[in-house]
Amino acid sequence: MAEQTNEPSPVMRFIQDYRMKMLIPELLVVFAVWYFLPILNPSFSMISGNVYENFGVWMYVFQPLSFLPSGILVFVTAVTLHGIYPLDNYHEGKIPDLPRAAIVMIVISFFLMPVLVAFQMLGYYMTEMTEFIDRNPLWERVESVGDLLFYAGPMFFVGLQWWLILPVFFLSQGIDGIHKIAHGETSSEKITWIFYFLWPISMPFFFDPVEIMAMVALSIPAFAFYSYIRPYYTYVTSIHTMAFAILLVVTVILAPLLPLMNIISPGFIPWPHIPPRLFPWPFP
DSSP states (O other): OOOOOOOOOHHHHHHHHTTGGGHHHHHHHHHHHHHHGGGTOTTOOTTTOOTTTTSGGGHHHHOSOTTSOHHHHHHHHHHHGGGHHHHHHHHTTSSSSOOHHHHHHHHHHHHHOHHHHHHHHHHHHHHHHHHHSOOSHHHHHHHHHHHHHHHHHHHHHTSOOGGGHHHHHHHHHHHHHHHHHHHTOOSOHHHHHHHHHHHHHHHHHHOOHHHHHHHHHHHHHHHHHHHHHOGGGHHHHHHHHHHHHHHHHHHHHHGGGOSTHHHHSTTSSOSSOSOOOSSOTTOO
């Protein structure tokens, strides 16, 4: 009797081909955009306003559908831009047929937020350049900057939180670096580890205690789950968890001084750092 293999359903095939599992970090960024933007303008809502309305005629370059809320568009774009994954697989010869649905999704992305998506696409292909140019410590850092543009682009081009570019640079170097180490894809583990540890060292300079504790609360269980589904990650995720634990202890000790960057350069980080509640009820 021939062994039967269980083929995934059309829905699961779509989720796999378009890497919809990656929506988890992307949606965290989208909701961070919604959270941070009212710091600059407390009366603004990402759910009901156009962030580019003060850009004059340039508003239409950044967001042609100017009458729609920027927050909703960046949410939709986070989904439609996933068309890049099967299209990339086609160009690499991993799949035989040109995925027309993927092309439609990418066109929709460009139509919704052209400047944001252009930089995200640039970031994505920066992550691919290392394979075509050379795998060395310099180009691996460039590859990580590509991750910065692709995943954190909404923070800069929609949330307008340009002060975050430095901490997100260290974040992208650290997280992409630990991924490279786990997969054995780095030309120098020592240099990659150095850039990884620059990430937790940099966090107290840019974030207050509550934000760092929120990062710890989200990341430790997330990486524990990742170790469960991919056991070969256990070595690096255990180091990652230890780095977070040490960061939390340092945060508690330095709490009254954080973020340190505002001591070094007053006003570098927008303050107050917590915008008003979107839905205050039922809490006071």
